[in-house]
Amino acid sequence: MFDRSVPLPAASKGTVPMTASAAGKKVERARPKCRIVGKDQPRQPYRDLLLLPDGRVLVGYRGRYIGSPFGLQVRGGDDLAVLEELPDAAGPFSLRGDGLLLTSGPLAGGYESTVRKVDLPRLAIRDTLPVRRPYLWLPGQPERLVGQTPKFPAFREGPHVAPALLDRHPRLRRWAEDRTTRLLLVEADRRVSRALDAAAVGPEYPEYKHLALSPDGATLYAATESSVAAVSLGDWSIRWRARLGDNDGPRFFSADAMALSPDGRVLAIGGLAGYANREHTLALLDAATGEANPAGKGLGRILGSTSIRSLAWHASGWLAAGTASGRVAHVDLSGTIRTYRGSGQGIESLLFLAEGRSLLVCGAEKHFRVWPLLEDELAPG
Numbered sequence: 001m002f003d004r005s006v007p008l009p010a011a012s013k014g015t016v017p018m019t020a021s022a023a024g025k026k027v028e029r030a031r032p033k034c035r036i037v038g039k040d041q042p043r044q045p046y047r048d049l050l051l052l053p054d055g056r057v058l059v060g061y062r063g064r065y066i067g068s069p070f071g072l073q074v075r076g077g078d079d080l081a082v083l084e085e086l087p088d089a090a091g092p093f094s095l096r097g098d099g100l101l102l103t104s105g106p107l108a109g110g111y112e113s114t115v116r117k118v119d120l121p122r123l124a125i126r127d128t129l130p131v132r133r134p135y136l137w138l139p140g141q142p143e144r145l146v147g148q149t150p151k152f153p154a155f156r157e158g159p160h161v162a163p164a165l166l167d168r169h170p171r172l173r174r175w176a177e178d179r180t181t182r183l184l185l186v187e188a189d190r191r192v193s194r195a196l197d198a199a200a201v202g203p204e205y206p207e208y209k210h211l212a213l214s215p216d217g218a219t220l221y222a223a224t225e226s227s228v229a230a231v232s233l234g235d236w237s238i239r240w241r242a243r244l245g246d247n248d249g250p251r252f253f254s255a256d257a258m259a260l261s262p263d264g265r266v267l268a269i270g271g272l273a274g275y276a277n278r279e280h281t282l283a284l285l286d287a288a289t290g291e292a293n294p295a296g297k298g299l300g301r302i303l304g305s306t307s308i309r310s311l312a313w314h315a316s317g318w319l320a321a322g323t324a325s326g327r328v329a330h331v332d333l334s335g336t337i338r339t340y341r342g343s344g345q346g347i348e349s350l351l352f353l354a355e356g357r358s359l360l361v362c363g364a365e366k367h368f369r370v371w372p373l374l375e376d377e378l379a380p381g
Contacts, residue, residue: 001334002318003376008032018340031340034361034369038080042366043073048091049351049362052120056083057351059362060091060103066110072103074123080360080368086123089116091349094136094145100126102135102145109160113150130161130169130176131184134211134222138233142188146220148198148208152179181207183222185236194236201238202227205247210258212267214287221260221267221287226253228269230290240290244269244283250276259311259319266293266333268319270308282308282321282331295333303329303339309363312350316379320359322347328361328371332380343369 008015008030015030038059048060057080062070071087089103099121105114105128115135117126131147138144150159159176166173171190175182185194198206202224210223219239220231229241245253252274259268267285281303284296303323310322318332328342328350345364353360353370357378361369 002330002332002336002338002374002380016340018338020336020338022334022336029338031338031374032372034342034371036367037078037370038075038082038368039366040079041073041082041085043069043071044366045345045348045364046362046368047348048093049349049360050091050093050095051351051353052095057353057360058091058093058101059368060093062090062104066107070104080370084123086118086125089118089125092133092135095120096137096143100137100143102137104133106162108150108162109153109156111151111160113159113161114165115145115147128165129186129190130159130165130172131186134208136211136213138185138213139217144188145186146211147184147186149178149180149182149184150176151207152177152181183208183211196222196231196236198224201229201231201241202243204243209255210269212258212260214260215262215264219287221258223255223258223269225255228255228258228267228285228290230287242285242290244280245273245277250274253277253280254307256307256309257311257321259313260287261313261317261319262315263317266295268311268313268321270311270321272307272324278303281306282329284319284333293333295331295335297335299331299335299337303337310347310350312352312359314352314377315356316377318377318380320350320352322350322361322363326363328359330377342371 010028010030018029018031020027020029043061050058056076059073070090074084094102101118101120103116105116112132115129135147150161152159181198183196184192205225212221226245227243230239254272256271267287270282273281282299284293306323306325312320321329324346326343330338342361348363351360359371
């Protein structure tokens with residue numbers, strides 16, 4: 001639990017206001033101000049972050065329009081300056097131990113429809129596949145990845161993918177040209193060894209939005225617009241499924257972020273929830289059963305009508321959440337929550353730096369903010 005005696009008194013010099021909530025009570029506190037970094041060679045908007053083993057940071061950007069530039073930057077140093085840049089390969093990122101990176105590629109018809117393999121040490125695009133986000137590497141050898149089939153609009157005869165790309169990958173063609181949205185297990189030779197219909201996870205809106213892998217590599221967590229399921233990677237059977245809301249109406253829910261705790265026990269899902277479904281603005285689920293974790297009770301009501309855009313777990317076991325209104329929430333599993341304005345714009349991604357001693361915030365701004373953590377946030381008691 002966060003130590004309530006640690007936060008600084010409100011209105012101290014060099015601090016920003018912070019609201020601390022616990023056991024139904026709110027107290028106005030403060031915390032140290034952030035440091036603005038990464039102002040060189042700005043791109044907008046930034047959307048994705050990944051911490052590399054050597055301490056450098058990958059940053060992905062993609063514009064709001066079909067023709068907008070997109071790519072990734074490798075940043076490092078105290079000021080998070082640009083070290084290298086690769087266009088036409090954006091986030092989200094999934095990195096293998098051998099330096100092979102998965103990124104998103106060009107749009108087709110305005111939709112994300114490709115995954116790119118990037119040789120990170122050489123910063124070069126190695127291949128492009130006709131699958132789309134969400135995607136991630138599976139552990140082990142040879143290369144195996146999980147990704148979603150390209151979007152297939154009802155008014156077109158073919159999917160949102162370049163025909164030449166399908167010609168290059170004949171083993172993926174039939175999956176792309178099938179109108180059923182599926183999650184695919186793609187082997188190193190481009191053969192699809194497993195497939196899971198999105199309707200089996202979210203029949204109310206059958207399209208995958210987020211993936212997470214258990215620490216032991218045995219379970220895949222897959223979320224659609226308003227449902228989430230645990231999938232056994234042994235036989236691709238569904239262990240449990242939980243529905244978090246409806247497609248519309250007062251119990252509406254749209255999942256915009258998902259993250260699994262470092263120990264693999266708690267699955268956090270955040271998004272936009274209708275007024276009668278505020279408890280799922282930020283939902284904490286038991287990763288083994290799909291049942292609601294008691295620590296999540298009431299969190300949505302504290303956060304109010306905002307939506308959660310990003311999530312990141314601290315190594316010590318608490319959760320950071322970024323909202324569309326630019327606020328950051330720190331949540332521990334006792335139900336204590338601290339909120340403060342972390343950005344002038346909506347927060348698309350969060351990342352812990354310096355061995356978990358600070359929080360990097362990025363989003364629609366043309367720079368980044370580094371927030372120092374309080375002592376009790378480094379290792380809550």
